[in-house]
Amino acid sequence: MPPDEFPPPDARRTPDATLLWGLRSPCAFTCPHCYFGTIEEHKQQGLPTEAGVLSHLSRTDLPPQVLKAFARTLAGSPVGRVVIAGGEPLDWLPTLDVIDLIKQAGCQVVIATNGIPLTRPPVVQRLVDLGVDGVSVSLDSADAAVNDRLRPSRSGRFGYHDVVAGIGALLQARGDRHVPRVGIYTVVMRERSQEITDMAELAGQLGVDYYVPQPISLAPDHQLFSVLTHRPDDVPAVAGQLSRLYDESQGLALPDPSYVRRFIDAISTQDSGHVPDCFGGARLFFIQPDGSVWDCPSDRRIAATPAARRRTIAGADARLLFADRPACTNCTLFSRDCVNMWPLVLDMPRLLNTRAVR
Ligand SMILES: C[S@@+](CC[C@H](N)C(=O)[O-])C[C@H]1O[C@@H](n2cnc3c(N)ncnc32)[C@H](O)[C@@H]1O
Numbered sequence: 001m002p003p004d005e006f007p008p009p010d011a012r013r014t015p016d017a018t019l020l021w022g023l024r025s026p027c028a029f030t031c032p033h034c035y036f037g038t039i040e041e042h043k044q045q046g047l048p049t050e051a052g053v054l055s056h057l058s059r060t061d062l063p064p065q066v067l068k069a070f071a072r073t074l075a076g077s078p079v080g081r082v083v084i085a086g087g088e089p090l091d092w093l094p095t096l097d098v099i100d101l102i103k104q105a106g107c108q109v110v111i112a113t114n115g116i117p118l119t120r121p122p123v124v125q126r127l128v129d130l131g132v133d134g135v136s137v138s139l140d141s142a143d144a145a146v147n148d149r150l151r152p153s154r155s156g157r158f159g160y161h162d163v164v165a166g167i168g169a170l171l172q173a174r175g176d177r178h179v180p181r182v183g184i185y186t187v188v189m190r191e192r193s194q195e196i197t198d199m200a201e202l203a204g205q206l207g208v209d210y211y212v213p214q215p216i217s218l219a220p221d222h223q224l225f226s227v228l229t230h231r232p233d234d235v236p237a238v239a240g241q242l243s244r245l246y247d248e249s250q251g252l253a254l255p256d257p258s259y260v261r262r263f264i265d266a267i268s269t270q271d272s273g274h275v276p277d278c279f280g281g282a283r284l285f286f287i288q289p290d291g292s293v294w295d296c297p298s299d300r301r302i303a304a305t306p307a308a309r310r311r312t313i314a315g316a317d318a319r320l321l322f323a324d325r326p327a328c329t330n331c332t333l334f335s336r337d338c339v340n341m342w343p344l345v346l347d348m349p350r351l352l353n354t355r356a357v358r
Contacts, residue, residue, distance in 0.1 A: 006076070006319040015080035015107070017322050018345045020297060021287045023067065023095055025058035027088040029114050030154045031140075033187065033216055033224055035297075036087060039154070051310070052294060052302030056087060060290040062314060064094035070291075070313040071098050074105035077318035078325065081108040083344050087289060090117035096126050103130055110134035110348065112185065114151070116158050118166025124173045132180045134352050135170060136212070139163055140187050142198035150189070167206055181352045183210035183253075188238070189228040190216075196241035197248070204250030210351040211252040213245070215266055217337040219299060229336075230267035239264055255347040259339070266339040275338055278331035284345050285322065287313055293321065296341070300333040 030038050036054040047055055074082070082102050089095045090113050102109050109130075115137040117123045127135065141147035144160035153159060170182055184206075186199045196213045203211045218225045230238065242260045281295030288294070293311040294302050311321065343351060 006317070006323075015078050016283055017078045017325070018081040018083060018284050018348070019079055019287055020083045020085060020284065020344055022054065022085050022087060022289050023089045023098065024092045025054065025056050025061050025087040025289045026091065027056050027086060027114065028091065028116060028153050028155065028158060029088070029151055030056075031151045033150075033189070033218060033222075033228055035217075050303065051305070052288065052292065052299060054288065058087070058289065062289065062291045064097070066291065066314050067094070067098050068101055070316060070318065071101035071105065073317040073319060074102060074107055077105075078322045079105075079107055079318055081110065081348060083110045083112060083348075085112040088114050088117070090123055096123075096130065099127075099130050099132060103132075108133045108348075108352075110136060110344075110352070111180075112136045112138070114138055115163035115166040116153075118170050119162050121169065121173075124166075124169050127170070127180060128173050128177070134181045134183060134210075134348075136183045136185045136210075137163060137167055137208075138185050138187075139199065139202075140189075141192065141195055142202040146192075150187075164206065167208060171207055178209075181209040181253075183212065183351060184208055186211075186213045187216050188213050188230075190230045190234050193234065193237040193241045196238070197244050200245050200248075200250050200252060203252055209253055211250075212255060212343045212351070213242075213263075214340045214343070215263055215336050217335065217340065232268050235264060235268050238267060253351050253353075255343045256350060259342060259347065262339045262342060266336045269334075273332065273334040275331040275334050277328045278338075279328055279345055280331060280341065281329040282326050283328075284341060295329065296331075298333060298335050298337050300335050301331065304333060 032038060036056050039056045042055045042057050047057060089111060099109055109132050111132060113135060139147055140150040148159035167182060174180060184199060184203045186195055188196055200211055215230060216228050218229050242263060246257055246260065280301060284296060286294045286297040291312040291314040293313055294305060
């Protein structure tokens with residue numbers, strides 16, 4: 001299709017859409033709480049067949065040429081930021097070529113990684129050379145043994161110390177350019193609310209730029225739901241920790257202070273209710289490794305998507321795919337995962353631009 005058949009960019013609206021792009025399914029870690037489930041359970045019980053279900057087994061991941069063709073269409077589209085996740089995006093070399101194309105299209109790129117690939121010097125150098133804007137590294141406990149229990153690697157060979165080494169390697173490789181910004185993401189589980197401030201202290205010591213503690217989000221039928229998910233009686237401990245975090249921020253950029261209220265609301269209530277000014281399907285879209293495009297990664301929202309709204313990036317053009325979007329959507333499917341979307345969309349400028357003061 002010739003370029004003049006695409007909708008002209010709307011001069012009143014800058015490219016303000018964020019794509020959370022789960023690029024590849026495999027991961028060297030086997031975190032029992034992961035959104036992707038575990039390979040072991042999917043081998044034993046078979047792959048779930050519901051729409052939107054993720055699996056590290058990666059049987060339907062799109063090939064590189066399809067991903068690259070889509071990335072080439074981002075220029076001139078409403079997409080201004082791409083957060084690349086998975087699975088583990090940096091264990092697969094074509095990811096770096098996809099990032100190159102996204103950057104050439106003028107989009108901001110943030111990568112969510114388990115941190116192990118950052119121990120490989122060529123990967124780190126390429127991230128710096130490509131001008132990647134942010135690298136969010138996952139670490140769930142400031143205590144090495146606890147982290148490696150919560151986030152076990154499949155081989156048992158990698159863990160906390162490699163992640164910390166990877167963060168150090170990236171900080172060193174970027175030198176005084178201060179780009180990519182480097183952050184730590186921590187999944188906060190019930191009975192481990194102390195991680196909120198313990199991890200901030202570690203992040204400050206490591207010299208990272210931003211930090212996002214996020215509440216665990218599990219479906220009520222998940223086998224670990226009752227063990228790991230917060231209950232209303234956990235609220236005082238979490239609220240105390242969050243309050244201390246914002247009082248003693250260790251020079252780290254944090255989500256906007258309104259995040260505290262959203263975090264507390266999310267763990268105080270059951271999953272239901274209206275989401276005011278929801279940006280899912282307006283400024284946020286989720287792409288699965290098989291190319292499916294959803295308005296939001298929430299399993300509740302995916303399950304409620306009408307068949308006519310099911311879309312794919314395979315063979316699609318971002319200028320058309322995201323052209324028709326409202327200013328916000330009317331969502332009544334609140335879940336704990338909602339709170340985790342703010343740092344990706346509205347808080348990201350704050351996380352990436354605030355220079356850490358030390
Ligand atoms: C699925 S991982 C993919 C990217 C990369 N492999 C990593 O480890 O960061 C993206 C983020 O989601 C978090 N996460 C996974 N399962 C979660 C859950 N059930 N609730 C909240 N966060 C979760 C991970 O800890 C990580 O920070």
